[in-house]
Amino acid sequence: MTATKTTTTGSAGDFEGRLALVTGAASGIGAATAEGFAAGGAHVVLLDLDADRLADRVAVLGEDRATAVPLDVTDTEAVAEAIASAADRHGSIHHVVNCAVSFLAAGVDATAEQWQRALGVNVAASAMLTAAASRRMPPGSTVVNVSSISAHAAQPARWTYNATKAAILALTRGQALDLAPAGIRVNAVSPGWIWTPEVEKAAGGDRARWEPVWGRYHMLERLGEPSEVADAILYLSGPRSTFITGTELMVDGGYSAMGPEGLGDTAKFAGSDMH
């Protein structure tokens, strides 16, 4: 098992004087991303449903570095207001990261209402937020959308979630094309299993029991940390990725590259004639 990294690097000064807007910023990958932007010098506007946890995040980051805006990302009026007030206060919006998510996972029994909610939060709200923000983003700005290994692999009874995550990749390519003339780069990251509250819930809080099981879905034989996804998001948002747009970066410990043989016991015999 490889070493786990738990803090977000946020290269010092990379985001000095910039404004980043992060949805789903009260928890998990969004919270780690907001932390990284703030560490890199940005002011971060944190959008999330969870007002209490947002307030906690602002207390940690400091009011000079972070502003909390409790809202539902499907509320287009509230989103438009948040964008206008952030852009008016700071001049421009430089970075958008769409992390807010409905984890609603249903398969053959999914209702029309469930489909609407999953598509509404994960695809339409994210698309509309980026569209609205793009009008206030100068050349050199970036958008990062969060997809998943679930966009690529079939998983039991997860039609809704997986379809929305695949749609995010198509959306990313379309946004990259249409926003390129404005100098805005748009990319996606696709995490493997990351230890966030949703995974913690599935594990009943027992990481020691479940990490050896779920870790084996990944070549690195462990779960990822929110900060490891945040670092990829910060890379795609920052000054070292200026010729990268319209693409997807897997942050999945090798999950998607693994074949049906899994970790394969034969690997232990590398160099022998066993294949």
Ligand SMILES: NC(=O)c1ccc[n+]([C@@H]2O[C@H](COP(=O)([O-])OP(=O)(O)OC[C@H]3O[C@@H](n4cnc5c(N)ncnc54)[C@H](O)[C@@H]3O)[C@@H](O)[C@H]2O)c1
């Ligand atoms: N955790 C994983 O293993 C994993 C794996 C692959 C992809 N992802 C993706 O990473 C992203 C972040 O996931 P996470 O695990 O950090 O989640 P999380 O549950 O820790 O955080 C998600 C946040 O989104 C907020 N949110 C949900 N619906 C919202 C809405 N309608 N409006 C505003 N905020 C809303 C929640 O309140 C929560 O704070 C998601 O897009 C998810 O699909 C996560």
